[in-house]
Ligand SMILES: Cc1cc2nc3c(=O)[nH]c(=O)nc-3n(C[C@H](O)[C@H](O)[C@H](O)COP(=O)(O)OP(=O)(O)OC[C@H]3O[C@@H](n4cnc5c(N)ncnc54)[C@H](O)[C@@H]3O)c2cc1C
């Protein structure tokens with residue numbers, strides 16, 4: 001099943017605090033075709049023709065329902081705040097290249113802020129002997145959807161800059177402890193990450209440095225979302241790649257920082 005443009009009906013839209021929001025829509029075609037790590041291009045209400053859509057990771061797709069988590073950062077996401085249950089929204093998706101769905105070793109998922117969005121869908125679909133989540137943010141309000149991960153039985157290791165939840169520090173602190181512990185026991189792991197660029201670089205370098213597979217979801221500014229405009233270029237060992245087509249998920253070993 002490929003991508004489609006679907007008129008989706010808003011089912012639920014609520015504030016999660018600290019500028020984050022949860023949006024669920026009825027989207028039967030997109031939900032049926034979606035794979036973790038893919039994204040959708042949402043038409044924002046009340047924007048001019050040239051700036052209509054914004055990309056968001058698929059937080060969850062289940063039955064007919066598509067769920068997103070987003071942070072209000074500018075005029076597009078601010079305009080989305082006005083969406084109410086029953087409103088119709090044009091959504092194109094699923095788009096892009098997602099995460100692998102089979103992992104034969106321990107799967108360590110690493111997210112920051114809204115970067116946990118694709119990791120929840122991944123945690124639901126990934127076949128792996130074990131799955132753990134490492135999540136970081138400036139403060140406890142940046143740690144999203146932990147109840148959803150807990151309901152899946154996924155152990156969560158949190159870190160915040162101000163120490164208001166989990167350990168005080170960076171998400172790479174508990175991640176490093178886990179990587180060392182697995183290696184000391186003779187085990188192996190793969191890393192799956194989505195979040196801010198410095199975090200992604202830190203995780204990608206840990207993957208390559210430990211000769212482990214790493215799968216990194218890159219967040220680049222997008223315009224067309226379908227490969228035509230080259231606004232979303234990411235440097236890779238094979239040259240320039242488009243995040244919206246070849247990504248957003250790349251092998252850590254392919255990325256050039
Ligand atoms: C593949 C992909 C998946 C994404 N998934 C999510 C998600 O699940 N939840 C979510 O909240 N956001 C996600 N984003 C980011 C989201 O698309 C942007 O935050 C949004 O487009 C900003 O639109 P705006 O008009 O509100 O902000 P603008 O007015 O365009 O910009 C406001 C501020 O946000 C910054 N900004 C703009 N685009 C991005 C971006 N792509 N990433 C980071 N900062 C940006 C700008 O530099 C500026 O400082 C994703 C982006 C990509 C490429």
Ligand code: FES
Pocket residue numbers: 221222223224225226227228229230231232242243244245
């Ligand atoms: S957003 Fe246009 S090519 Fe990727």
